[in-house]
Amino acid sequence: MRGPDQPLDDGGPLAHAFSVTPVSVSLLLIVLAVAGGAVLALWWTSGRDARVPRRPAYHPISEEPSGEVCFVPPDGVRPGQLGTVVDESADVVDIVATVLDLAVRGHVVIEELPRPSPYRRPDWVIRRTPESGEGDLAPYERVLLALLLGGPGDDRHIRRDNGTRSVAVSALAGRFADGLRQMQEQLYADVHAKGWFRQRPDAVRSPWTTAGGVLSLVGLVATVGLGYAGLGLVGLGVVLAGGILAWGGVVAPARTARGSALLSQLHDLRGYLELAPGSELPDTSRAELVARILPYALVFGLLDRWARIFAASGRPGDPDAGLQWYDPPQMWHRIDVPDSLDAFVTTLSGAISTSRRLRL
Template identity: 45%
Template sequence: MLGFRWGRRLLIAVVAGAAITALGAAPASASSAGSLASDDIQFTLRKDGVLTARETITYDYGSAANSAGIERSFVTRQRYDEGNDRVYRVQNVKASSPDGAPTKTTVETGESATTVTVGAGQSATGRKRVVLTYEVHGAVTPLSDLDEVRWVAAGGFAVPARQISVVMNAKAVPNNLACFAGDPNSAVYCSASDMGGHEAGAARFQQARLAPGQVLTVVVGYPSGTTTGEPILDHRFSLSAAFQITPLTGGVLALLLVVLLGGLALLYRTRGRDARVMHSQVAAGDHPPVASGAEGGFEFTPPDGVRPGQIGTLIDEQADVVDVTATIIDLAVRGHILIEELPHERFSSTDWSLVKRTDAPAEQLRPYEKLLFDALFAGRDQVRLSELGDAFSGRLAEVRSALYDDVVGQGWFARRPDSVRTRWTTAGVAVTLVGVAATVALALLTHVALLGLAIVVAGAALAVGAQYMPAKTARGSSVLAHTLGFREYLHRADADEAPEDQRLRLFSRYLPYAVVFDNVDRWAQIVATSGAGGNGHPADNLSWYHGPAEWDLSNFADSMRTFTLTTSGAISATRQFRSF
């Protein structure tokens, strides 16, 4: 705004002063706390954007001793935008008086205002001058074509104020100016303003009167580059603002998700992917697992010599209850344990006795099999299945651990699958916690909390994907392919593929593998039908499974189904049958 003469503003000043007086300002004599006769403020704008102020207050304490002091409130926080407040810092406040007025000064900093009290508790009378000096930080806003200074320059007094004068000095000539007087958000122009002519470098403002609490706000525009000042912004927390989706946050979030999840996919391919094997190797296992024996018969030869408990761990990379149950049946079929089904009433639960065989073959048990065998009997010759209880379940962890060691020792895995899962799960949880912390911090301090969620998603994906991180070696992948071929064979094979006199022995060896492959009902029935005696009637028992009186192999399928379920329940409270 261009400057103009003070005389031309005189009438405006009188009218504006009368209007503000009508808003409710009381005469000075009506205030027991005194009144402010004039307030003259000189500002100097420094290159760094700081305003240095010298404010001369002429205060009428009255004829009686007055100890209320002078109270001056500075606005130090205003709403800036949806997510930020603008902060002004009033610092280095000092008071002096050429007339001997009280100058004891206290400064109280509140959430949105700084209150300066001068001379409180010190008596004074008459009219005296008090000089305040202070600095204002954060009043400059650099715009596209100018540097704007906006500051609540005067007001905030506890008593009526008259004759307010503000001068803004800088090393540059102002381009424009504006001022507003009244309540803090008033749009009423002040009494007068002037830039002092084209040759002057000062912006001047006048206000005839301010009621208690009213303020005078001044705005001056200077050429760009006059200062290096910047507004001081303080993030204001808002949940909706913190997680708002903007083109920037949406684009960055999508980019982060692509990068992080793409990195996880690459990590899985390089670290968690099994070594590739040719599809033809699956077919290599899809045939009867038998070979010619020394005496002209057939011998059971599972693919790569893999045992039932090992198969379960090889397929899903976890040693669980079904693997242990299949191993117990395998030990029985191989002649180390006799399973005896105990007599029971028609509607009562079935129990079994596991008996240690004295005529067990001399074959070497694998470490996990030996641990399981010892855990079952614990120095006894026989034990009821119902008596295994917590003592056996407590040792199950040792058996599982030995199974993991066994598959590593076989060269099927480079590292224990459980250790790999634990390591990556821990890493995923750690990343998730970092993401949660980052999201909270970003929500409190910025408007881009969505970016923290990308880290949370990546961490959660890593924790879930940890189940797929154990990787088989080339040998392990080859054995798995052969094993899957064996599974396909067991799903389609029938009894006619083996000589009749060898079916019972061979198919009994298949049975523990059928437990792992969730095909126990079919093969238990095949075993039962393969055990018919020479008279066409079912045999009473198997060499490894004995039933009670009146029991024969026609009951075997039901007995075996119940045994596998009961054994799994006795070992662990949770049955973990697989579904392929």
């Protein structure tokens, strides 16, 4: 037993590893200041977007000399590109918006299958339209069509109807996961090739993230070593510095002057999509114009609003106006567009992002 005059156990050599002393706190602040300054310097010299002069507000609806009213995306940007330009990241929603855009442009048809039971989940078939050409397809869109509908020798989950390739959305779960990274790489390459970024966003972000991870690992090792000298806080500072460096990669991709101008116009486009009632569009082409807007609204999180506008945009004597890209089941009505699109987007997003299933 411990006698009354014996000192208590001090807990071992690391009991005071994180002692708060003037020296440890000063060194911690120095490490964080150096890390923050380095990130700020890198961003200032190579990570800032190019500045552009202020331009007149952009409006996406224009009237051609022929009198035709058109929806004109800024700088010809497409929905998948739009999302990548705005947040510098190629996400699942950008891919789903691309599928919807390909349908609206006539390259595929989205067919909603009838439910065998009210308790079964809905399903859709994405069907290639044989009469559509490929002249206006971007490289990333061609890759997406190949991933969805396969190519020569790839007939898994693909069915042919009169020579037309199609795939059920439910069959994509686990099958498309390998293509997600490929699609992201294609989108990064595309926004760089368009001249909107100085370098591919992922190519800029990856070194920062890697360096930050390595620095954090070094900090963990240093924390243990410095802990014996009571300077464990300094090691934790190195860990935090690595986190700061990795975070810097998020803001590192720099837009060109063209990309900065596009970003400004995209803010105007979002403002239009948030506030425009749709009634300002001509009755004779409102359904087609709103259909073109739907994929862009999806990226901005405004799909439900514009789906409701689309549902109300039918013309007398033409209840299917603007719906050539969507093949609904029987007993379906135009008013069901918002619910159908919401379910389609949710189901396709889940199928794309689902990890590949284990095969025995």
